[in-house]
Amino acid sequence: MPTCKECKHITPSPTGDPSKGICIQARTKLPDSQKTSTAIKGKMISKSSDICEFFEKGESWKDIRELI
C-alpha cells in the first residue's frame, strides 16, 4: 500500500524531520478582488499515512514552478 511519502504533492517538513511532510495539493483560484491568483491550503502530514484520492506518484522537487 503506497503512503504519502510517495506522492508528488508532498514536500519535506520544514525542519527536515524525516517522518513529516507538507501536502500542497489543495489549490483554489482566487476571485478577481484579490491581487494574486491562487491559494494553496497546506496540510502537515505524516509521510507514513495512507494515500488519499488525490495521490499521484512522483516527487515534488522535480517541478519547482509548482512549489511555493
Add this chain to the structure above:
Amino acid sequence: MPITERTARLKQRCRYKHVAGGEYVDPGVKAGVERARLITQSHKENLGKPVCVVRAKGLENILLNMAIHIQEDELIVGANTEHPDYFPMYPELSYFSTVDMVESQYCSDKEEMRNIAEYWRPFTIQTKAEKYFTEEELGIMYSATTVQPPMFVTAFSSIMPNYESVLEDGLEKRIKNIEKNLEMANAQMRKSPWIAKDNLGFLDKIDQWNAMIIADKAVIGWAQRYSRLAKIIAENFETDPKRQAELLEISDICRTVPAQPPRGLRDAMQSKWFTYQICHSIERYSSGYGQKEDKLLWPFYQKSVIEKSAQPMTRDDAQELFECERLKVSEHGSTKGRQLREFFAGANDLFILTIGGVNADGTDACNECTDVILDACESMLTTEPSISFRWNANGRVETKQKVFNCLKKGLGFPSIKNDELNTQQLVKYFNVPEELARDWALVLCMSPGVTGRRGTQKTRSEGGSDLYPAKLLEIAMNDGYDGFFTDMQLGPKTGDSTQWKSIEDLWTSLRAQVRFAIDLTMRSKDVGRVMEFKYLCCPFISSIDDGCLEKGMDANELAEIPNPWHNLIGGNIVVVDSIAAVKKLVFDDKKYTMAQLNDALKANWEGYEDMRMDFWNAPKFGNDDDYVDSIANRYYNMAADEFEKVRSYSGTYPLPLAQSVAGYIVNGPKTGATPNGRHGGEALDDGGISPYMGCDHKGPTAVLKSVAKVDMSRYKGILLNQRLSPSTMKSENGFGFWHAYMKSWHALGLDHVQFNMQSTEDLKAAQQEPEKYTDTYVRVAGYSAKFIDLARYSQDTIIARTEHDLSSQR
C-alpha cells in the same frame, strides 16, 4: 556589462546556488561529503580532549586535507568544498538537517553520509538541546507555524566576523598575542602562595587559547596550500604568460595573507574572503555577509588605487576585483536547513554587505571605494551579494545617484536604511558608544550590529528567530488551536472568540498568544546558546575577537556587546487589517457577530462572499487612514512591550524586527482565512510593514504617512517594500522624483525602504516566456532573486504589489 572580458567569462560560467521552493534550482548542485568526512574522522581521533580542542582539531583536519581548487580566470581564491558545484555538510549541527540532505537528490554518497549522520546523532546540538523541551513544545516549534524552529534543528546562524582584527594584525601577530596570554597564565598559576580562586579559571582559558592557536595555524596552512597550488599551476600547467603572472601573484598573496596584514587592495580582498569562508561556512555554517565594506577596504583602496604605493591598480582594476567578489559570493555553496531554504525563495543565502553612512567621527563615509562597489553592482547585475545603503542626510548626492542607478536597473537593491536612526538604536538600547555605533553594518537583511575588532554578533542565538503574527492571530481566534494546518494546540487556551464582548478581548487573546510564543522561542534561543558554547566552540572565530582573545572565552559564550533581536515575519499587516475589520464590522457597526465571522472563516469564506467583500473593503493600512493606522501603532507597540519583559542570555531584552524574508509566501499556505478578507492559503503581506498586496490606493506618500505613525525607534528594523513605476524612474527626471521621495522618507524618520522597478507587463511576459527574461530581477524581501527562478505562487506575490508613480505623488 561586466567591466572586463574576464568577469564576463566568469559570469557566464558562474555556478549559482540559489534555491526555490526549498530546492536548488541548478541541477548540477550537489552535497559535498569531504567536510563531513574530515570532521568526523578528527572527532573520532580526538574524543575525550576538551571540546574546544576537539573543534579546533576538526577545523585543522578539514583545512589541511580538503581538496582545494583554483578556477580559470579567478583573482580571488578559496572555497568551502572540494568542488565548485558543491555545498558542504555539517553533521555536528542538526540531525534532521543532515538526514534531510542525505535523503535528498543532492547527496550521492548516501551510505557514507547515513553512517556519518548516525555517528553524530548523540553529539549534535539538536540532541543536546531537545531534552530541555517537552514533546509538545518541540512539536509546536518544529511545525514552523507560529514560530521559527530553533537554531539547534534548523542549523541556521548568523555572524559579523571581526575582519578588522585580521586585516590590522594578521594571524601570526594574533598567535603571538595568544602565546603571551598562555605564558602569563602559566606564570600566574605558579606564583606562591597558591590561591585557588585566582587560578582555577585559567584551566578553561588555557584550553581555549590552545584551541585558538591550532585554529589560526590551520587557517594559515590552508592559505599556504592555495599559494602552493597557484604556483604549481603557473609553473607546470598554465601556458598563457599573462595568466601565469596572475597565478604567481595569487601565490604571493596567499603566502602573505591572512598570516600578515594586507599590503594593498588585492591582499585585503583575499584576506577578507579567506576570513569569510572560515567564519561563515567552514568552522560552522552562518548566514550573512555582514561587513562595512567601504570602510574596511578604504585604506587599502587608497594605497593601491589613489596613492599606488602598494599593489598599484586603476579604478577599473578595482571595479573588476569587486565584480569578481560578487561572483565568488554568487557561487558560494550555502547549506541551509530546509526551513531556511524555503524561506529564501530565489536566493542562495542572505548575503548583505553595508556601505555609506558616516565615519566614527561623524563625517560622510561615502568615498571612492563606495562608488566603485556600486559601479560593480550595476555592471555585474547579480542578485548577490545584496547591498544595504546607510542613508544619512549629509551623504553626498553623487553616491546616492549611483544607488539610484542600481535600482533603475531593476536589481531591487541597495536597500536603504536610516543611518541616524540605526546609530541611535545601538546607543540607546545597547549602550554602544556613539563613535563605535557609527560603524554599524547589517548582520543579516535588516539588523544593525557593531563592526570592528571585538564585541560583534557571533551567533543567531543572540539575535534572530521568528514569530509568525498572522498565525498567532488565527489561533487567538480559535482558543489556541490550529485546525487549518497542523491540527495541534499551538498556544494557550485563550477562550471562545464567539463570546468576545469588545475588541479588547481580541487584543487580550492575541497578546497571550504572542507572550507564549516569545517565551518559547527565547528559551529555545538561550538553551541553544549554552549548547553552542558547550559543544560547538568556534576557536577561529574566537581568536579574531579581541575580547575572546583577552578573556580566553569562546565566541558563543562572550556577549560583550548585546545585540538581541527577534523577527516578526510576514503577516503583521494581515493582523492590523484584520483587527481593524473586526473592530469596524463586529464591534463598531455591529453588522456581523463574532459567531458569524467564525463560521465564515472556518468555511474559508465559501458561501460568504458578500460578507468577505465587506471585510475586504474595511479600512486598510497604507492609505493614511487614522482608523487603521492607530491600530497598527498599538499592534507594533504591543509586540515591543511583550519583548521588553524578556531578559535574554546577554542580559537585556530583544528588540522586535518586522520583516518577511519569503515567510510571507511560505506561511500563506499554513495560515487559514483571516478577517481582513484574505482566504486560507493566500499569501501574507510582504515586508514588515508593507500594505497588503493591492490595498494601498492613495499613492506613495500616503503609504509613508501610514508607516510614520508607528514608533520605529522601538524596533531593530521595519521593512517597507515599495514598487515604483519603471517608466517614471527611467525618465529624465527619475532621479529627481526619487530623491525628493527619499528626502520625505528620511524626514519622517522611517527605518527602511526598498524598491522593485519592474512593470507588471514585463513580469507577466516573463511568466509566459521565461527564456527571454533571464536578467529580470525582483526584490522579494531583504534579498533579490531572478524572477524566472521563483515558483509561480511566489511570482504572483511580486506582481500583486501596488505599482506607484512618484511623478504624481501627493
